[in-house]
Amino acid sequence: MSQAQSPHQSGAVSMTLLLLLGLGAFLSWAAWFEIDQTVRAQGQMIPGARTQIIQAADGGVLSRILVKEGQSVVSGEQLAVLERERPRAAFEESRAKDAALATALVRAQAEALEQAPQFGKKLREFPQFVSAQQSLFEQRRRSLNEELATIRDAIDMAQEELRMNEALLQTGDISRIEVMRARRQLSELQGKASALRNKYLQDARVEASKLAEELSSSRYKLEERQSILDHTVLVAPVAGVVKYLKVSTQGGVLRAGDELMQISPTEGDMVLEVKLNPADIGQLQIGLPAAIRLDAFDYSIYGNLQGTLSYISSDTLSEQSASGQTSTYYRAHVRIGTEQANAKLVGVALKPGMTATIDIRTARRSVLQYLAKPVLKAFSGALNER
Numbered sequence: 001m002s003q004a005q006s007p008h009q010s011g012a013v014s015m016t017l018l019l020l021l022g023l024g025a026f027l028s029w030a031a032w033f034e035i036d037q038t039v040r041a042q043g044q045m046i047p048g049a050r051t052q053i054i055q056a057a058d059g060g061v062l063s064r065i066l067v068k069e070g071q072s073v074v075s076g077e078q079l080a081v082l083e084r085e086r087p088r089a090a091f092e093e094s095r096a097k098d099a100a101l102a103t104a105l106v107r108a109q110a111e112a113l114e115q116a117p118q119f120g121k122k123l124r125e126f127p128q129f130v131s132a133q134q135s136l137f138e139q140r141r142r143s144l145n146e147e148l149a150t151i152r153d154a155i156d157m158a159q160e161e162l163r164m165n166e167a168l169l170q171t172g173d174i175s176r177i178e179v180m181r182a183r184r185q186l187s188e189l190q191g192k193a194s195a196l197r198n199k200y201l202q203d204a205r206v207e208a209s210k211l212a213e214e215l216s217s218s219r220y221k222l223e224e225r226q227s228i229l230d231h232t233v234l235v236a237p238v239a240g241v242v243k244y245l246k247v248s249t250q251g252g253v254l255r256a257g258d259e260l261m262q263i264s265p266t267e268g269d270m271v272l273e274v275k276l277n278p279a280d281i282g283q284l285q286i287g288l289p290a291a292i293r294l295d296a297f298d299y300s301i302y303g304n305l306q307g308t309l310s311y312i313s314s315d316t317l318s319e320q321s322a323s324g325q326t327s328t329y330y331r332a333h334v335r336i337g338t339e340q341a342n343a344k345l346v347g348v349a350l351k352p353g354m355t356a357t358i359d360i361r362t363a364r365r366s367v368l369q370y371l372a373k374p375v376l377k378a379f380s381g382a383l384n385e386r
Helices: 007-032 085-113 127-171 176-230 278-283 367-384
Strands: 034-047 052-056 060-065 078-082 233-235 240-243 258-265 270-276 289-294 305-312 317-320 326-336 355-366
Touching (some): 034 278, 078 258, 085 127, 085 176, 127 176, 270 278, 270 305, 278 326, 289 326
Antiparallel strands (some): 034 270, 034 355, 052 258, 060 078, 078 233, 240 258, 289 355, 305 326, 317 326
């Protein structure tokens, strides 16, 4: 006959069962519940667009500097002005030469077409050239008409002489040779008139062709000098912040291509430039999601932003610290999402230079796998020991 269990034994059994049930429940939860596996890195906010370098394209003397380092500018805002007197004088010289050639071309083409020249509105801004070419056109036409008139008078006389000779030939008063001589003289005069007119037209066509070539070359020079004049006013290509102002002395000489300043864009998408540990690179690939905690905003209050790993450098880069130690890293970009679920950070002004902590999610695994990993790793290492 079995003896009844003592209260102490009964309590121990109950406790064991509770512990087993608790352990079973925990293991079930640990096997089912998943957590993110992440790679953590530090990053700094940079503009998505490249920093714009402001250069003196054609060189010159710095006349005025209109901005200061750290100043915000809008697209198209004037940044600096170079000395304009000499470029403007060169441009006006080319402009005048261009107008002179253009008016001459209009006149020559009109002569070739036997029409009156039609000078456009732009050319009439140079009345001295228009007047000169109009006068030349009229002078040449007048000279041609006078020569043709003289020849026509001679033709009329030759025709009259021919008629008289033909009449005398009928009566036998002159020989046929005299009639043939009169006809030859008339033909020569008519040919002379035709040749004179053709030469006038041919000379006009040749001159027009030559002027067109000269005008094309002149236009190229004019555009070049227009560009040089335009480049004396340096403007911001994008909205941004002025940085690295290299020259601020009025009267300073800039060579062609010299850098004057840089503009760090403030409009458009911002990205985080991140330094990744080479040991973590095997887990990372473009497109992985990332949680971004801005150091300027308390995470416990504002939470985080969502982003995506958008770029990883193809090779490692080296950097030497102030203490002289060299570290290697992969450079990466994390692009901040345009749509954010965190209402507290929506509309926050992101500025270049802001720092952040980034957790890049590489995978998900259960709590049980997470807890078992160090045990399995230690066990595997123990089996491999000699």
